Structures are given as C-alpha cells and as structure tokens.
Amino acid sequence: MSLAQPTGRVDVSVLVPAKDEAENLPEFARLFAEALERVPYSCELVVVNDGSTDETGEVLELLASEHTWISVCTHRSQRGIAEALKTAGESARGHTLVFYPADLQFLPEDIPRLVEPILSGEADIITGTKQGQYEKALVSGLYNRLCRWLFGIRVTDLNAVKAYRREVMDVVPARPDWHRFLVVIAAAEGFRVSERPVTVHPRRAGVSKFGIGRIPIGVTDLLSVWFLLRFGRKPMLFFGVSGGVLFALGFGVGIFALILRFGYGIGLRPLLDLVLVLVVSGISLFGFGFVGEMLAGSREEIRALNRSIDRVTSSLDRHNR
Numbered sequence: 001m002s003l004a005q006p007t008g009r010v011d012v013s014v015l016v017p018a019k020d021e022a023e024n025l026p027e028f029a030r031l032f033a034e035a036l037e038r039v040p041y042s043c044e045l046v047v048v049n050d051g052s053t054d055e056t057g058e059v060l061e062l063l064a065s066e067h068t069w070i071s072v073c074t075h076r077s078q079r080g081i082a083e084a085l086k087t088a089g090e091s092a093r094g095h096t097l098v099f100y101p102a103d104l105q106f107l108p109e110d111i112p113r114l115v116e117p118i119l120s121g122e123a124d125i126i127t128g129t130k131q132g133q134y135e136k137a138l139v140s141g142l143y144n145r146l147c148r149w150l151f152g153i154r155v156t157d158l159n160a161v162k163a164y165r166r167e168v169m170d171v172v173p174a175r176p177d178w179h180r181f182l183v184v185i186a187a188a189e190g191f192r193v194s195e196r197p198v199t200v201h202p203r204r205a206g207v208s209k210f211g212i213g214r215i216p217i218g219v220t221d222l223l224s225v226w227f228l229l230r231f232g233r234k235p236m237l238f239f240g241v242s243g244g245v246l247f248a249l250g251f252g253v254g255i256f257a258l259i260l261r262f263g264y265g266i267g268l269r270p271l272l273d274l275v276l277v278l279v280v281s282g283i284s285l286f287g288f289g290f291v292g293e294m295l296a297g298s299r300e301e302i303r304a305l306n307r308s309i310d311r312v313t314s315s316l317d318r319h320n321r
Helices: 026-036 056-066 080-092 108-119 137-151 166-168 178-188 213-231 235-263 270-319
Strands: 014-019 044-052 070-075 096-099 125-131 162-165 193-199
Touching: 014 026, 014 080, 014 108, 014 178, 026 044, 026 056, 026 096, 026 270, 044 056, 044 080, 056 162, 070 080, 080 178, 096 108, 096 166, 108 125, 108 162, 125 178, 137 178, 137 213, 137 270, 162 166, 162 178, 178 193, 178 213, 213 235
Parallel strands: 014 044, 014 096, 044 070, 125 193
Antiparallel strands: 096 162, 125 162
C-alpha cells in the first residue's frame, strides 16, 4: 500500500505543524517518501502552515502539486501546535495519527517503529523516547520527572513525537500548548500507553520556537492539567474540603476570641478580622464548589450525548455499508 492516493484507503496520517519551515519541508517530504514507500499500510502526510511568514506556503503548494500523498491546511495566523494538530486531525483520513515536527530533529524513518504497536493492537498511544544529545535535555528531563511524579505515568519521555489512535483526539482539549499533555490525559481516560526509542538530531535549518519564556507557561499548564484530572469531575472534593477547613478555623478562632473577650477582658481586633476572613473565604470556596459541581454535571451530560451520537453514527455507517 505505502503512500496514499487521493481517493484510496489511508491507514496512517502523519500530522506536521509547520511554522517558518520552508527550508526543511522539501527534505522532510523526501525522507518521508523513502521511509514509508514500502510499508504494508497506506500513509499520508498532512502539513499545517501555521501562520508562516517565510516561503512555507509556496513550498507546500509546490510539494502538494508534485505528491498526491501530501495535503496542506493553512492558518492565516499562528495558532499554536495544539490547534494545528486539531486542524490536521480533522483533515486526515487515517485511523492512526502521528505527530511529527517539520524541523528534521526527528527523521521519518522512525515512524514505522511508532505506529507498529498501534496497528497490531498492542497500545493506543506510543510516545517516542529521545535518544541522543539535544539542547533542551535539562528542561525536558525536569518536565518529565515532574509529570511522572504528579500523574504516575510510567514512560520516559512525554514531550516528543507520538502516535495515537484517532479516538484519543476526542478526549484531549484543544487548548493552547496542551498537546504536551496528550499522553497524560489519554492515560487518565484509560488508553493504553507505551513508548519506543527515537533518535533526536540537531536542527538543520531555521530557528527553534522554544524560548525561556515558555517555561512559566508550561508550569502553569501542568498545574492546570493536574487540577483538571484530579478534581475536574469532583470539584467539591477540593473546594468543599478547603472551604470547610477555613470555616472551621474561623469558627475556632471566633470561640477563642470570645473567651479572651468575656473571660479575660482582652479584646483583639486582629482576631475579629481573621475570623471574618476565614469564614467568608470558607463560604466562598463552598460556593465555588457548588458551581463547579453544576459545571461538571453539565460536562458529563455532554459527554453522554456525544457517546450516544457516536453510537448512532456508527450504526448508520454499518447499515449503509
């Protein structure tokens, strides 16, 4: 089967977000064809021009005209990797999707190693474990250790290339930069996760889109995902307990203040202020918990509705066939 035709069957779709990668894309397409022209399944390459300001658009237009197995999507402005993967996934025809950057730090020759366990039914998502030297090893290592500690995911590298079943897209929110947590969220939803080694190479052309300013964003996103997975379905577990503790502390401090005032004649205004802060904070957190519970209930209803729609759609597809 190998490289897909416009109207033929597609088994594997490789999704490539590209931002100012005009120099790398022709070589990437050539290496892709060499690596996948003889595999026993059909493959396509879906490239998203994510608001590039160089000649990426012209290069992709030329490549798509020369190769029937390349399709191109375009964002008028940069929307980030997560949104690019969502756009590419909606355009892709394959059931197995592969996220690959266009900078040639990961070569297409490793793609068969990533998709094989999925096609054989051994796993639902495969993450690549980087082999070799690379510039961001320290930051990546800290990030992976923190993720393993917070989420209990027993894979070495969570932020490299990865292959996954199309169903995984449905459980990962398309929020900015949340593509980094695809493995974490998929594992929390019960998908089987495994890993395979991939070689990382120096960038051949262009500049890295990663800067030191991304670290604080990554940390806050990490905490957001942790909170979502831990308390997203039971927000009262966090807000209710926290509010109850603060309210109880306020009540206790209030009793202590009354004993001081009427038992010993000592009146402390700061204690009264502390009581007010603790009691009001506790009640407020309880209120947040109730609102969160209503939102969580609405989300579960939407999920149930989506599952019903999927079952009806699948039933209609089988009937039509």
